[in-house]
Amino acid sequence: xxxxxxxxxxxxxxxxxIVLTFAGGFAASAAQYRLGEQLFTxxxxxxxxxxxxxxxxxxxxxxxVLFVELLKSTTSRKIAIINHSLSMVLFIGCLVEFxxxxxxxxxxxxxxxxxxxxxxLAGFIVTIVSARRDMDFSDARH
Numbered sequence: 001x002x003x004x005x006x007x008x009x010x011x012x013x014x015x016x017x018i019v020l021t022f023a024g025g026f027a028a029s030a031a032q033y034r035l036g037e038q039l040f041t042x043x044x045x046x047x048x049x050x051x052x053x054x055x056x057x058x059x060x061x062x063x064x065v066l067f068v069e070l071l072k073s074t075t076s077r078k079i080a081i082i083n084h085s086l087s088m089v090l091f092i093g094c095l096v097e098f099x100x101x102x103x104x105x106x107x108x109x110x111x112x113x114x115x116x117x118x119x120x121l122a123g124f125i126v127t128i129v130s131a132r133r134d135m136d137f138s139d140a141r142h
Contacts, residue, residue, distance in 0.1 A: 004082040006090050007069050008116050011062035015112060018054065019103045028102035035108050055108040066115045073123040074130075084123040091116045 019031045035055035042050045072083065094113040097104040 003072070003077075004079045004086060006083060006087040006116075006119065007065045007072075008062065008087070008112075008119055009090050011058055011065055012090065012094060012112055012116065014058060014061075015104075015109055016097075018058075028105055031103040031106055035106060055106075058108060059111055062112055062115050066119060069119045070122050073119070073126045080123070080127060084120065084127065087116065087120045087123060091120050 018034060022030065022034060035058070036053050038051045038053055039057065040052055042052060044050055069087075073080065091113070094109070094116050098109055098113050
């Protein structure tokens with residue numbers, strides 16, 4: 001049953017925990033400040049410094065999770081339909097948070113919501129294409 005769980009819920013959950021557990025709660029300015037805080041600096045070979053924030057790390061982790069989700073969407077097992085449905089529910093939840101709560105109206109959360117939408121679209125498109133291919137293959141055999 002774990003295969004049906006949309007993994008992009010993890011970065012969304014982390015964002016919720018970051019925003020809602022610190023002082024400021026639903027305030028947009030507090031969320032922007034927390035996500036934009038510099039965690040560390042990487043000295044580049046070009047001589048410049050790359051300041052990495054919490055929001056940067058969250059987006060990078062979510063991109064890795066999106067890659068895994070896209071790989072999962074290529075399976076045509078019955079559990080994939082449940083995964084696609086749960087991903088749609090996650091997207092609706094993200095969209096509601098983004099539109100209604102100031103702390104979720106940030107670029108970081110917008111990008112997380114976009115990744116969830118891409119997961120939903122990719123899942124449904126891959127399922128439709130593979131079903132069409134299976135249908136064409138079965139028609140060709142008769």
